[in-house]
Amino acid sequence: MRNVAIIGVGYTPVFVSKRKDVNIVEMMSESVDAAFRNTGLTPDDIDAVTFGNMQTFEGLNLPHLWASEHIRALDKPVLRVSTGGTVGMSVLQAAYYYVASGVYDVVMATSWEKQSEGDSQVGLAGIVLPEAIAMVQHGMDLFGIKGLGFGGGGSTGAASYQAMSYLHHSGASPEHIDKMAALERSNAVLNPYAHLRKKTTVEDIQATQMVAYPLRFGHTCPTTDGATTCIVASEDMVKKLTDGNVAWITGVGYAASDPCTANFLEGQITDPAEQMPAKIAVEKAYKQAGIKDPCKEIDMCELYNGFAHQSLMWLEKLGVCKEGEAHQMLDAGALEIDGEMPTNASGGVFSTNAIGSSAMNRPAECALQIMRKIEGEHQIPKKIRKALSHGWGGLFQYVAVMILADEPAKS
Amino acid sequence: MRKVAIVGQKQINAADVGKSRERMLFELCRDFYKEMGITRHDIDTFVLCSNDFYSGHTISNVFEDCPVGAYMKDETKVEADGVMAATYAFIRILSGLYDTAVVVASSQGGSVMRPYLQMDYSLNPTYDRQVDLLNEVNAAALQARAYMDEFGVSEEVLDKIAARNLRNAARNPYAFNGKTDVTPADVANSDVLYEPIKAMHCYPFTDGACVLLLAAEDRAKELTDAPVWIKGVGDLLETYYPERDVSRSKSVKSSAERAYKMAGISDPASELDLVEVSAKFSYQEPIICEALGLFPEGSAGDVADRGLADMDSAMPVSPSGGALGAYAFCAGGLVRIAECYRQLTGGAGDTQVADAHTALAHGQDGLFLQHNAVMVVSTEEG
Amino acid sequence: MTFEMGPETRQVEAMWDVSTYNYRMDGTGIRLLTEGMKEKKLRGIRCGECGMVYMPGPSYCRKCFVDIDEVVEVKDTGTVMSYCVTMADVRGNPIEEFRISAMIQFDGADTWFVGTVTGVEWQDFKVGMRVKAVWVDEPAGSLSDIDRFEVITD
Amino acid sequence: MADKLERVVVEAQVPLDYTYNYRVGPYIERYIKGLGDKKILATKCPQCSKVAVPPRKECGVCNKIMDEWVEVGPEGVVDNYTVGHVKIEKGLVENLESPALLAMITLDGATVPLLAEVKGMAPTDLKKGLRVKAVFTDPAEDSLADLSHFEQVG
Structure with missing residues (x-):
């Protein structure tokens, strides 16, 4: 296995709710060109491209076909990966495997979403609509008021079951969710590539409408237009193309469980707060990265949190702290940018959610933190040696993790 | 670099499998793992290959993981042709992180979705979908014309190619669209869609799924006495826009060059014993084969007249019947690899090519052969 | 940041027509369940290898990867695994009557279902509580044959 | 209760089409405005002199921005053609x-x-090399449909 590093990152200049000025491929090209600007590379340096988004969110089948020259992928090998919320990291992991295998030396991974072109609720409903219709044929009340089957709360509803189960098992209170939300929104203010950038207090969060207790409107993520590109390279090419200030990918992991929610016809067997795949995926990644005590060894986390309670939940599921300890770390200030375990210094998915790129922004942020190339005010003051990034998706069933480090893994 | 082999395949193709995709995938994988003497726990990574638009579901793999045995396992999904998915699985094993990988590709183009409509969704939405002129079949017609005009090839040649593939398919139990004794005249008499494309030049709408098991050297030898080694891979994406010369395929040519280089092949026409190509329309077969370096450019007429691509020739092309026998989109390309495996292990029955050791499988995506991928496989470990 | 977005450009429309799909799904478990509900009975499918009871079920066991077809009866009582309280409509506007939806693990099944719980103040509702189905008077073999759930108080 | 379970396939149609609203971006925006003035606008690559119509931003061959605008047509030459005996709806x-x-x-x-x-x-008159001329919609509708079709010159 060859060592692989992220040598550069490119974002669209902004992540906002609506990019009215450009079309889809023009938006993608901005992040690709930024990656070239930031690395000093040209498209000729790229051996292959990996690509992904959630295609039904833009109603566009096989969008890489249209995008070829706009993303500088013309006449190159291109792999399209698509795995739901985890897709950004799946695409980056594909680039990692491409280089680790020795087949390619420098690979560009690009992911994007232009959510304003479609209706995200429709895109999400599209996961299970046929199954829901089949259940309605069998007497299920689609409004969830009567009978067996469908629950209340819409897409927030599904997450609220997870939040409640998490609170029950961890001993955290709903106020901890408010506090985590305020912390991340405040981090986002410092990040020029964040979408929601408004100084937010716990009181501001608590003033928002309760949608499905324990989750409020202020606990949910926005819908965003934006794109992210990472360039990864082999150790030899790192020496050739860079000054050595790169972030090494030392561990990867991915696991699927069953669909944990809205799996109407097949029987739901998993508590959505259990998240076994997180444990399976991260265990593999830690082993690969030679990490024995993640609580001590991990210096920062970027976690995929569509909803505010999830940051706390993932810290525990991913072994960064013990079960039930995350809210104590929050109370102790450990999760702040200058704390012991800075968590979502970027503001997280919770503040910026161009879905396709959300799970790539996590390792991208870790890489920039390690390289100390953060633009904006959210650079973590302490030196980052090992960082944990995470993606989540499907029907609450996929977990992707990637561990980044300031030096390659020792073989 | 590690050695990686294909150690087994299973496939199903029909106009209508009469099953849900969950059941189709489960039965295929259940029987396959049993035949291979493995359980789902013996598989290190699962590479699925399906498409949200083909399945009509956002995140098409959400309900496909469990039926293939990926519950609590490493899994990913490629949304492209099956050859791309197999390539990715191969690369995953090469990385050293996995020893075994399953690739499962499927779509239900026969019973659930409408293939031509899904291809419309792949067009540029700010122009082509607005002017609403282009579709998969008229794109095929334009490319067929470009090839015919460039090289002086007649329509009868396309009919001959289709007839050969349909006859081959009739001998393949995994193809359902075969037609015993069909003649070029029968093809010529089928309905004209867009000139020069006729109904019998086109792939049939297909329900299908295909599964391959890949393994690194040591595991491969434990799992089978007859591994088929993956020797080379290559793929290339061309421009979407109509500025390229579509009478030739630059991307097939470059993909093949990469794969040949990796496989150490310098003279494909003599070193390959057969090829399985995803020619969704009969005119595509010569463009692909010529770009693969098997026949001279523009030689389709000569190849057809002299039977140079026939099952008993020196260079059999798609003895399975190719995409005209069955083509279930994502599974379409993977079936080409599976067919190469059947040939090289001597298990191809009535479509068996004599003395086959090295073969090439081809898959494609997009209109005008925009995205192509190839894989070279061989019984020689080398 | 100095980036300024360019002038707004027009929008054009295109469709994804999902009405063109003939979706097919595995209905084995749901048919078994709703047929039984005519007699106010809940039925699931048990895996012969691991003993897991699915309701409704797939036709195979996710863990053991074998066909399953042993029909078992499941009680109409269960334990609350988690819940949420709906306090706003789909547009986010507050609603008058709060509604408790609970994830219920039925006695005798390893799967859970969501149902509405009534007769309890939401502040008093807790994970781990025991609930019982309230059936409609004339069941018709429909998922709505269970009208709601109530907390078992003893 | 140990009857062999019948495997059931349920079918469903989802009677919806999802609408997407695509921003056309500055290139197609300017192209459409040009059509309203009966002008066909294209962009040119500063390196390889490719002139693309409809206009677009990137030349993938040269990796340059195609930022020079030129007017093309309204006459042109048939390069390739097909006669459709069907339509696909x-x-x-x-x-x-x-x-x-x-x-x-x-x-x-x-x-x-x-x-x-x-x-x-006549379909039989359509040949490679034929000179044709653009016909614009009059009055203009401010859409891509303003370039209506082509007719033979003369």
Whole structure:
């Protein structure tokens, strides 16, 4: 296995709710060109491209076909990966495997979403609509008021079951969710590539409408237009193309469980707060990265949190702290940018959610933190040696993790 | 670099499998793992290959993981042709992180979705979908014309190619669209869609799924006495826009060059014993084969007249019947690899090519052969 | 940041027509369940290898990867695994009557279902509580044959 | 209760089509405005001199921004063509009463052909090399449909 590093990152200049000025491929090209600007590379340096988004969110089948020259992928090998919320990291992991295998030396991974072109609720409903219709044929009340089957709360509803189960098992209170939300929104203010950038207090969060207790409107993520590109390279090419200030990918992991929610016809067997795949995926990644005590060894986390309670939940599921300890770390200030375990210094998915790129922004942020190339005010003051990034998706069933480090893994 | 082999395949193709995709995938994988003497726990990574638009579901793999045995396992999904998915699985094993990988590709183009409509969704939405002129079949017609005009090839040649593939398919139990004794005249008499494309030049709408098991050297030898080694891979994406010369395929040519280089092949026409190509329309077969370096450019007429691509020739092309026998989109390309495996292990029955050791499988995506991928496989470990 | 977005450009429309799909799904478990509900009975499918009871079920066991077809009866009582309280409509506007939806693990099944719980103040509702189905008077073999759930108080 | 379970397939249709609203971006925006003035606008690559119509931003061959605007046409040459005896509506093939002519036309001054409909001539007369001229919608509708079709010159 060859060592692989992220040598550069490119974002669209902004992540906002609506990019009215450009079309889809023009938006993608901005992040690709930024990656070239930031690395000093040209498209000729790229051996292959990996690509992904959630295609039904833009109603566009096989969008890489249209995008070829706009993303500088013309006449190159291109792999399209698509795995739901985890897709950004799946695409980056594909680039990692491409280089680790020795087949390619420098690979560009690009992911994007232009959510304003479609209706995200429709895109999400599209996961299970046929199954829901089949259940309605069998007497299920689609409004969830009567009978067996469908629950209340819409897409927030599904997450609220997870939040409640998490609170029950961890001993955290709903106020901890408010506090985590305020912390991340405040981090986002410092990040020029964040979408929601408004100084937010716990009181501001608590003033928002309760949608499905324990989750409020202020606990949910926005819908965003934006794109992210990472360039990864082999150790030899790192020496050739860079000054050595790169972030090494030392561990990867991915696991699927069953669909944990809205799996109407097949029987739901998993508590959505259990998240076994997180444990399976991260265990593999830690082993690969030679990490024995993640609580001590991990210096920062970027976690995929569509909803505010999830940051706390993932810290525990991913072994960064013990079960039930995350809210104590929050109370102790450990999760702040200058704390012991800075968590979502970027503001997280919770503040910026161009879905396709959300799970790539996590390792991208870790890489920039390690390289100390953060633009904006959210650079973590302490030196980052090992960082944990995470993606989540499907029907609450996929977990992707990637561990980044300031030096390659020792073989 | 590690050695990686294909150690087994299973496939199903029909106009209508009469099953849900969950059941189709489960039965295929259940029987396959049993035949291979493995359980789902013996598989290190699962590479699925399906498409949200083909399945009509956002995140098409959400309900496909469990039926293939990926519950609590490493899994990913490629949304492209099956050859791309197999390539990715191969690369995953090469990385050293996995020893075994399953690739499962499927779509239900026969019973659930409408293939031509899904291809419309792949067009540029700010122009082509607005002017609403282009579709998969008229794109095929334009490319067929470009090839015919460039090289002086007649329509009868396309009919001959289709007839050969349909006859081959009739001998393949995994193809359902075969037609015993069909003649070029029968093809010529089928309905004209867009000139020069006729109904019998086109792939049939297909329900299908295909599964391959890949393994690194040591595991491969434990799992089978007859591994088929993956020797080379290559793929290339061309421009979407109509500025390229579509009478030739630059991307097939470059993909093949990469794969040949990796496989150490310098003279494909003599070193390959057969090829399985995803020619969704009969005119595509010569463009692909010529770009693969098997026949001279523009030689389709000569190849057809002299039977140079026939099952008993020196260079059999798609003895399975190719995409005209069955083509279930994502599974379409993977079936080409599976067919190469059947040939090289001597298990191809009535479509068996004599003395086959090295073969090439081809898959494609997009209109005008925009995205192509190839894989070279061989019984020689080398 | 100095980036300024360019002038707004027009929008054009295109469709994804999902009405063109003939979706097919595995209905084995749901048919078994709703047929039984005519007699106010809940039925699931048990895996012969691991003993897991699915309701409704797939036709195979996710863990053991074998066909399953042993029909078992499941009680109409269960334990609350988690819940949420709906306090706003789909547009986010507050609603008058709060509604408790609970994830219920039925006695005798390893799967859970969501149902509405009534007769309890939401502040008093807790994970781990025991609930019982309230059936409609004339069941018709429909998922709505269970009208709601109530907390078992003893 | 240990009857062999019948495997059931349930079918469902989802009677919806999802609407997407695509921003066309500055290139197609300017192209559409040009059509309203009966002008066909294209962009040119500063390196390879490719002239693309409809206009677009990136030249993938040279990796340059195509920022020079030029007017092309309205006449051009048929490069390639097909005569359609069917149309494909929502993925279904339907026969046409009279054939439809579709051509790839390289407009004067452009290097990338444009796909367009040709009207007002017999299918058998449509040939490679034929000179054709754009017909614009009058009055203009401020959309891509303002370039209506092409007709034979003379």
